[in-house]
Amino acid sequence: MTTPTANGPRTDERVRPLDTEGHPLVLVSVHAHPDDEASKGAGTVARYAAEGVRSALVCCTGGEEGEILNPAADTPEVRADLGAVRMAELRASVEAIGYAEVHLLGYRDSGMPGTAANARADNFANAPLDEAVGKLVEIIRREQPQVLVTYGDEQAFYQHPDHIRVHEVSVAAFDAAGDPGRFPQAGPSWQPKKLYYSGFSFQRIHALHDAYERIGEESPYAERIAQIDARRNAGDLAITPPTTLVDIGDFLDARRRALEAHRTQIDPESHWMRVPDDLLRETFPWEEYVLARSSVAGHPTPTADEPEHDLFAGVRANAGGAG
Numbered sequence: 001m002t003t004p005t006a007n008g009p010r011t012d013e014r015v016r017p018l019d020t021e022g023h024p025l026v027l028v029s030v031h032a033h034p035d036d037e038a039s040k041g042a043g044t045v046a047r048y049a050a051e052g053v054r055s056a057l058v059c060c061t062g063g064e065e066g067e068i069l070n071p072a073a074d075t076p077e078v079r080a081d082l083g084a085v086r087m088a089e090l091r092a093s094v095e096a097i098g099y100a101e102v103h104l105l106g107y108r109d110s111g112m113p114g115t116a117a118n119a120r121a122d123n124f125a126n127a128p129l130d131e132a133v134g135k136l137v138e139i140i141r142r143e144q145p146q147v148l149v150t151y152g153d154e155q156a157f158y159q160h161p162d163h164i165r166v167h168e169v170s171v172a173a174f175d176a177a178g179d180p181g182r183f184p185q186a187g188p189s190w191q192p193k194k195l196y197y198s199g200f201s202f203q204r205i206h207a208l209h210d211a212y213e214r215i216g217e218e219s220p221y222a223e224r225i226a227q228i229d230a231r232r233n234a235g236d237l238a239i240t241p242p243t244t245l246v247d248i249g250d251f252l253d254a255r256r257r258a259l260e261a262h263r264t265q266i267d268p269e270s271h272w273m274r275v276p277d278d279l280l281r282e283t284f285p286w287e288e289y290v291l292a293r294s295s296v297a298g299h300p301t302p303t304a305d306e307p308e309h310d311l312f313a314g315v316r317a318n319a320g321g322a323g
Contacts, residue, residue, distance in 0.1 A: 016052045018317040019146050019193075025312055026145040027055040028192075030136065030170045032124070032162035033063040033109060034090040035265045038258035040198045041149060042097045043248025044287045044311070046255065049098025053312075056101045056143045057094060058136060060169070061124045061162055062086060065109040065117045070267040078264060085264060092261035096254055103139045105132065110161040118161060125161035129168065136173035138186035145192050146315045148174050152197035152240065152290060171195070174293065193295050193315050199242040199288035202228065207284040211275045214283075220271050241304035242288035244311065249285035252277040 016024040027048055031037045037045075037057050045055045063086040068074045078085050094102055107124035111117030120126065140148065150170035151163050176182040178191025205221055205228070212219035232238075248255065256277060259266050266273065275283075289311065291302055299314030300306075310316070 016054070017312075019312070019315050020317050022317070023144065023146070025053045025316065026143055027053060027147045027149065027311065028058060028140060028143050028145040029055065030058045030060065030148070030150040030166055032060050032151075032160065032166045033066060034059060034086040035063065035066070035093070035259075035262040037090075037097065037099070038093045038255065038262055038266075041287055042093075042255040042258045043251040044246045046096075046098050046251040047246065047248055048311075049100070050251070054100045054143075055098065056103060056139070056145070057099045058103045058105060058139055059090065060105040060132075060166055061107050061109040062104075063109050065111040065115070066265060068264045069270075070263055070265070072267070073263045082264070086262075089262045089264065093258040096257035096261055098254065101143075105135050107132070110165070113159075113161065123161075125165050127165075129172070132165070132169045133172045133176060134183045134186055136169055137177045137183045140173060140177040140192065141187040141190045144190045147194045147196065147311045148192045149196045149198060149289065149311070152199075152292070167197075171292075191295070194291065194311065195293035196244065196289040196311060197240075197292050199240075199244075199290050201242050201288055202239065204284050204286075204288060208275070208280075211279050211283045212271075215275065215279065217271060217274050240290050243291045243302040243304060243307055244289040244313075245286040245307050245309055246289070246311065247285055247309065248287050249281040252280055252285070 019025055029041055048055055062083045064083045107127055108122045110123040110125035151167045153167050174195045178189050180189040209219045209221040260268050296314035302308040
């Protein structure tokens with residue numbers, strides 16, 4: 001599946017931003033289900049697409065077990081072919097964001113533990129690890145990204161089997177892609193320079209909660225904040241603070257359009273969508289990441305106190321772009 005960027009024709013490769021070795025900058029994002037690409041990192045990808053950076057999405061499952069959360073989309077026709085509907089929604093979302101290409105890993109949604117879907121042999125969580133890693137390695141070697149974005153170990157925060165599996169597969173593939181002895185059938189080796197985990201800090205949750213209170217709306221984050229605070233006080237929850245903040249203030253509209261493209265998952269009238277983009281820009285205009293691995297020599301390691309502002313920091317041939 002290939003989709004032009006949402007910001008016009010693809011930039012001619014001769015003017016695409018380059019890395020220090022002369023390769024065009026490429027970002028690959030790995031997500032579990034259709035709609036995850038809209039809720040995690042959509043503004044970042046839209047920003048890079050506008051800049052001429054190629055971004056490719058890896059969607060590991062078809063999202064067949066997703067609930068229909070928008071009453072207007074809950075029809076017998078949609079329920080009869082939810083997998084195909086979610087693929088159509090994905091196409092509309094990636095067009096809004098500006099992904100250059102989508103790679104489908106081809107597994108079925110694993111559902112939650114204890115469900116019939118979770119026991120199926122063809123789901124992502126039950127797939128042989130080496131098989132899934134090999135598929136992702138082939139994509140990495142084909143796309144040749146400097147940056148791979150995936151999920152951290154979310155078991156303490158969000159225990160969906162597919163999200164846990166995305167972490168396991170992505171980390172293994174990041175290491176294997178640069179090893180010519182691993183998966184030789186997947187093409188010539190290519191080692192990405194940086195591995196990031198999508199982040200969601202306590203600061204961001206509280207900022208979004210405050211935004212709802214400012215417009216007089218009941219905050220959907222209130223219960224989550226109470227749960228998080230209770231777990232933190234009990235000492236059984238720790239979230240790694242972000243090392244990287246990408247300003248997406250000018251690309252909030254692309255993120256909103258991507259979310260709204262997933263009609264089965266997003267009710268545009270729901271409380272989750274009621275804070276206007278202008279207030280979001282004012283309140284918290286960043287997407288957050290944790291730098292998990294880097295082989296960039298001579299570049300200072302970002303920290304929560306001194307974050308970087310570009311996923312390609314230290315990789316670019318010049319200091320322009322998202323930084």
